[in-house]
Amino acid sequence: MIMEGRRAFGFLLTIVVIFAIAPLMAILFYTFTNEGQFDGSQFSRIFAHERIWRTLGNSVVLGIFVIIGTTIIALPMAFIRTKTSLYQYEWLDIVLTIPFMTPPYIGSMGWILFMQHNGFLQQLIPSATWMTDSFFSLFGMVLIMSLHLFPFLYLMLKNTLLRINGSFLDAALIFGRSSWQNGLKIVLPLVLSSYVLGSLLIFIKTLAEFGTPATFGSRIGFPVFTTEIHSYLSRWPVDIRMATSLSLFLLSVCLVIWYFQNLIGRKYTYGVLSGKTPARREIKDKWYIKTASWTFVGLVLLLSIGIPYFSIIVTSLQKVRGDGLQAGNFSFASYQEVFTSGSAGLTAFLNSIVFSIMTAIITAMIGLFIALYIKKGETRKQQVLDFFSLMPNIIPGIVFVVGLIMFWNAPWLPATIYNTKAMVVVTYCVLFLPYSVQYIKSSFSQLDASIFQSAAIFGRSNWAVYRRIILPLLMQGILTGMMMTFIISMRELVAGLLILPPSVETGATFIYSQFEQGNVGVGMAVAVITVLMTVVFMFLLDWLQRRGGQTNA
Amino acid sequence: MKKRRFKLWATAGILLTLALAGCGNKEVKETNEASAKTQEEKVLTVYSAGPDGLAANIQQAFEEKTGIKVEMFQGTTGKILSRLEAEKNNPVADLVVLASVASMDGLKATDQLQSYEAAKNKDKINSDWSDQDGYFYGYSASALGIAYNTKNTTQAPRDWSDLAKAEWQNKINIPDPSLSGSAVDFLFGYTAAEKTAWSTINTWKKNGLQVNGANKEALDAVITGEKNATIAGVDYMAYKAKADGEPVEIIYPTSGTVVSPRAVGILKDAKHVEAAQAYVDFLLSDEGQKLVADAYLLPGNKDIAVKNRAALDEIPQLSVDWMGAEAKQLEVLTKFTDLFR
Numbered sequence: 001m002i003m004e005g006r007r008a009f010g011f012l013l014t015i016v017v018i019f020a021i022a023p024l025m026a027i028l029f030y031t032f033t034n035e036g037q038f039d040g041s042q043f044s045r046i047f048a049h050e051r052i053w054r055t056l057g058n059s060v061v062l063g064i065f066v067i068i069g070t071t072i073i074a075l076p077m078a079f080i081r082t083k084t085s086l087y088q089y090e091w092l093d094i095v096l097t098i099p100f101m102t103p104p105y106i107g108s109m110g111w112i113l114f115m116q117h118n119g120f121l122q123q124l125i126p127s128a129t130w131m132t133d134s135f136f137s138l139f140g141m142v143l144i145m146s147l148h149l150f151p152f153l154y155l156m157l158k159n160t161l162l163r164i165n166g167s168f169l170d171a172a173l174i175f176g177r178s179s180w181q182n183g184l185k186i187v188l189p190l191v192l193s194s195y196v197l198g199s200l201l202i203f204i205k206t207l208a209e210f211g212t213p214a215t216f217g218s219r220i221g222f223p224v225f226t227t228e229i230h231s232y233l234s235r236w237p238v239d240i241r242m243a244t245s246l247s248l249f250l251l252s253v254c255l256v257i258w259y260f261q262n263l264i265g266r267k268y269t270y271g272v273l274s275g276k277t278p279a280r281r282e283i284k285d286k287w288y289i290k291t292a293s294w295t296f297v298g299l300v301l302l303l304s305i306g307i308p309y310f311s312i313i314v315t316s317l318q319k320v321r322g323d324g325l326q327a328g329n330f331s332f333a334s335y336q337e338v339f340t341s342g343s344a345g346l347t348a349f350l351n352s353i354v355f356s357i358m359t360a361i362i363t364a365m366i367g368l369f370i371a372l373y374i375k376k377g378e379t380r381k382q383q384v385l386d387f388f389s390l391m392p393n394i395i396p397g398i399v400f401v402v403g404l405i406m407f408w409n410a411p412w413l414p415a416t417i418y419n420t421k422a423m424v425v426v427t428y429c430v431l432f433l434p435y436s437v438q439y440i441k442s443s444f445s446q447l448d449a450s451i452f453q454s455a456a457i458f459g460r461s462n463w464a465v466y467r468r469i470i471l472p473l474l475m476q477g478i479l480t481g482m483m484m485t486f487i488i489s490m491r492e493l494v495a496g497l498l499i500l501p502p503s504v505e506t507g508a509t510f511i512y513s514q515f516e517q518g519n520v521g522v523g524m525a526v527a528v529i530t531v532l533m534t535v536v537f538m539f540l541l542d543w544l545q546r547r548g549g550q551t552n553a
Numbered sequence: 554m555k556k557r558r559f560k561l562w563a564t565a566g567i568l569l570t571l572a573l574a575g576c577g578n579k580e581v582k583e584t585n586e587a588s589a590k591t592q593e594e595k596v597l598t599v600y601s602a603g604p605d606g607l608a609a610n611i612q613q614a615f616e617e618k619t620g621i622k623v624e625m626f627q628g629t630t631g632k633i634l635s636r637l638e639a640e641k642n643n644p645v646a647d648l649v650v651l652a653s654v655a656s657m658d659g660l661k662a663t664d665q666l667q668s669y670e671a672a673k674n675k676d677k678i679n680s681d682w683s684d685q686d687g688y689f690y691g692y693s694a695s696a697l698g699i700a701y702n703t704k705n706t707t708q709a710p711r712d713w714s715d716l717a718k719a720e721w722q723n724k725i726n727i728p729d730p731s732l733s734g735s736a737v738d739f740l741f742g743y744t745a746a747e748k749t750a751w752s753t754i755n756t757w758k759k760n761g762l763q764v765n766g767a768n769k770e771a772l773d774a775v776i777t778g779e780k781n782a783t784i785a786g787v788d789y790m791a792y793k794a795k796a797d798g799e800p801v802e803i804i805y806p807t808s809g810t811v812v813s814p815r816a817v818g819i820l821k822d823a824k825h826v827e828a829a830q831a832y833v834d835f836l837l838s839d840e841g842q843k844l845v846a847d848a849y850l851l852p853g854n855k856d857i858a859v860k861n862r863a864a865l866d867e868i869p870q871l872s873v874d875w876m877g878a879e880a881k882q883l884e885v886l887t888k889f890t891d892l893f894r
Contacts (some may be wrong), residue, residue: 051894118705118778218766221894235731236631236656237883238638322704322776322800344609411642419645502598502626502645516629516732516767517603 009381012370016388019430023403024251024395030244030406046245051223059224062141062213063203069146070153070202071195073300077150078157080293085285092297093155094542099304100151101534103491105211105512106527108144110308112216113315115140120311123325141216145209147304149202156198157191164190193264200261204254208396210494215515225250226398226494233402233498244406247399258394312531316524334525345526348510352530355421355506356489359428360436360482366429367436367481368474371444374437393434400430401495419501427495432488436481443477476544483541487534597828598624600633601650602734602815603768604789607848608650614844615835621828629767630656630734637665637820647823648832650815653734654682654691655741657816659879661688666818669830674837678853682814682875689818692836693850696805696812696868697739700786702775703800710782712806713743713753716760723761724781728771730886735768735813738873739785740889741882742811746871754892757784764893776801785811789849792862796849805863809871812851 031043046052077096080086099107114120115135121128135143164187210226217227225246232243285293315321317330338345370389374382392400404427408418417423447470455465496509505513507530514523601608605627612623626636630652637646637660651657660666661684670687682691699710705724710716716725730736744750754762763780765771768787774780776799791803817836819829835841842852846859855865 113777116774116777116779221764231731233639234632234635236634236734236737236886238635240639320798320800321773322702322778322798324778344605405639409639409642416643418643419640500626502600502624513627515770515773517627517769518605520773 008369008373009385012366012373012385013388015366016370016385019426020388020391020400020433023400023407023430025403026407026410027244027247027251027399027403031241031248042241043245043248046242046249052228052246055223055225055228058222059207061138062145062222062224063206065138065142066145066149066206067199067202069142070150071199073146073150074154074157074198075195076296077154077300078161080296081154081158082161084289084293086293086297094538095301095305096154097151097538098535099148101487101491101538102148102305102308102531103211103493103508103527104145104148104209105215105493105508106312106491106531107148107308108212108216109515109524109527110311111140111144112219113311114307118324120314120325136220138220138222141212141220141222143303144216145206145212147300148212149205150300150304152205153195153198153202156194160191160194161187196264197261200257200264204257204261204394204396207250207254208398210398214493226396229398229402230494230497233405240406243402247402251395251399254394254396309531312524312527316521316528318521321520334519334521337519337522338525338529344505345510345522348505349507349526349529351504352490352507355424355428356486358425359432359489360485362425362429363433363436363485364440364478364482367433367440368478370437371440371474374441376445389437390434392431397431397492398494401427401498404430405499418499421501421504423499423501424495424504424506427499428489428492431492431495432485435484435488436478439477439481439484440474441477443474443480447473476547479544480541483537483544487537487541490530490534595620595828596622596624597648597825597832598626598646599648599650599832600626600628600636600646602628602630602633602652604793604848604850606793607844607850610844610848611836611841614840615832618835618840619828619831621831623832629732631732634660644820644822646820647825648817648819648829650817651734652695652813652815653738653882654689654814654816654875655738655878655882656734657689657818658684658876660818660820662877662879665821667821667823667826669819669833672830672837673834674839674854677856678837679814679855682816682853684818684876689816690833690837690853691814691816692841692853693845694812694814694853694865695735695787695789695850696863696865696870697735697785697810698788698791698803698805699782699784700772700775700788700791700801700803701782702778702780703802705778705781709802709804710806711804712808713784714756716762716782716784717753717756718760721760721782723763725757725760725784726763726765726771726774726780726782727757727784728768728786729764729766730889732767733787735787736785737882737886738813739811740885741878742813742871742873744885745881746809746811746873751888754889758892762893772801787813788862792849796861805868807869809869811873812865812868812870814853814875815850 033039034042081092086092112119115132117129117132119132121131134140207225210230213222213224213227214230217224223231229243229246229250232239232246314325316334317332319329319331319333323329337343338349340346367389370385374386374389377383377386404423405418408416408423417426451469451473452465455469491508492506493508493512496506497512500506500509507526511523511527511530514520514526599612608625608627612625615621616623626633626646628636633649633651634656637644637649640646649657649660651660657666666688668687672687672690675683675687675690678690678692679694682694683689699713699716701709708720710721715721728736730740740754744754747753762784763774765774765780765783768790771780771783772786772790772794775783775786776794778800786803788803788805791801794801795803817833819826819833823829836845837853839854839857842854842857845852846857849859849862851859851865
């Protein structure tokens, strides 16, 4: 069949190596050599800085608190959505993923504008002044990041709970004792393992996050790894070796965590998918459970969507920012400015769209080949490729960006794409390849062996089988992966900040730079447009998945 | 069978190439041009440290006048310097515009600039802001003052020491000097010219001085009323915000302040030297200088009238020697960051 054998492996491995491994090698090389000689002092230099230990401490503390924060939001939410009458409101799931889809720097800018001295909160409720000081602290940062990341943990927990609902509980009811004991012996261990996996991923994601630390963290003087790496590369005086050393360190931390996560995943994961689909039981709640559930959901939505979006939209509509919330102080001037043809904001936004579409197409193609090769990951080679293609998921984006800069600037390269638009697309492809691989792989795993068997019997050739049967069946996964890649590429900030060629800006860097040098109102208008488009795409995505689900069934 | 497999590979390959070519199109064209050496001088790459609007206006006027296309990278002085450093192996920029003469002088000292002594109009330009050997020209400057919120301030500050008073507690900020070239210039100039400078800075710190990102971020905090005053605020941004109706005013402290020149220089590795020289000429020309004045900056040519802002001779100045200042600036920067971190 296609995508088998040594040649296919060689081809795919070359792609992955050039795109994903070479940058990491470049980091290693740059960190450990000095004028062609091995030199370990660069790396050990980072430990001499007292600042590095503080940064490490900050990152770890932040990661732990964010795990706690996301748990507080996601765990009750998962129970509410599976155990109470709120299970029937499917739209809640889409709404609950909006915070995760909101670019983190936009979300935290919204929070800053809302909470600062004389911010929107104080204009609405003057007596809330006391909240400002306590908000601009680690607490605020944890809150913002938890509100951004919780959908991730929530979806994992919810899916586990849904699965357990089926035959496991029935079996427990038949053989078990009290419902309490059933809960302790069956539900808890099953939930616990997926919770641990989820929270370790949250930890890695927190370490990798750049947007919130760069906006909110710089405000409260809370440097973390990503912002330190960025500042060594973009502030005066520049220290590139320090940046690569730190990248290497961050990379190692993430790999260690990922290793533990894998260990736990292998040891404590149980097959919970059984033939029986969980029967939908009619759930009738007591009034207080219903009230409490809705209150909780409402509060989470208010904090995670209401407040940041309120600030963003109001700021984009304000005429004179110093006049605050006042009748007559609103206009569409910022939007007009954006939609004037040739305006910097519109150009940046369109650039983002072009980059994201290209990324989606290229990663979908590479992802398809890789997924076809990996199949279920039974052979060694398949596993190797699987690991390498999913690696960008566990390694913080900024590490890859640093590596790509070092690699494409290497003096021995005959030609370079650095400082061209191709560099941007290549970087996005490296960062977001895992999304398409994962989506395509998972829709591939749903194809039953019988399809291939009957195709082998009735089909004419392998090529026809692929074109007529497998590709159409995988199409939904491919499209979902492309949409996801598109959404994520649209909001990518740190890559843009470091590698965009002259005269080119993306929506994300435009918004960011409006805070540094320009007009915040216009920046926020672009943010609103970006987010609106994202939400439309998410509903499309959901529609696509539903449609796919029906044809599968 | 083999044929079919080949077909799939070929299609995939073509698609991939097309996709990559789509985004690489322009670059391919550019390298072709470069190798043909026919239109070599028609593209100019400029790395420019703000202000946004001015850079865009100058770019447009220059492109219209000369027909040379300008590729522009805009960022803070820190960002541009670091980009130059990262690109050492394959330089792209022809010309840099920095918001700090000391950094420019640093580029000259490390042999990264080339001289352009034959610049037109160079005699009209303030010689204090420019290099004697023509390595860079101070085509404009901003004065650093105290920008304050007119709504929240009952009594306007008059001198630097006023901001140590209780009424300004937790209400003051300063742009981050590692991001803002003008803020480093201020710290360097102020501490070099005033003996009591560091102790004044310490009293600000005790009074809750916040280090607040790049220039606009710091000023925005004052515009929205989060803070009441920005120390070392760049004046042209404040004038512009004021013209837009924001409740902001800027004053120059009576004991004197720092005027921070913004300079343009041609890089040694420039591939389009003639175009770069034309750009320098344009910045120093009366037309370019008028654009500078329109952006509320101080023109390098004193004869060009400024509008709605204080002219250079109306600003009480500290005397600062910019040449060879980079090493000392680094010292000041380190001392400052240590103090605030």
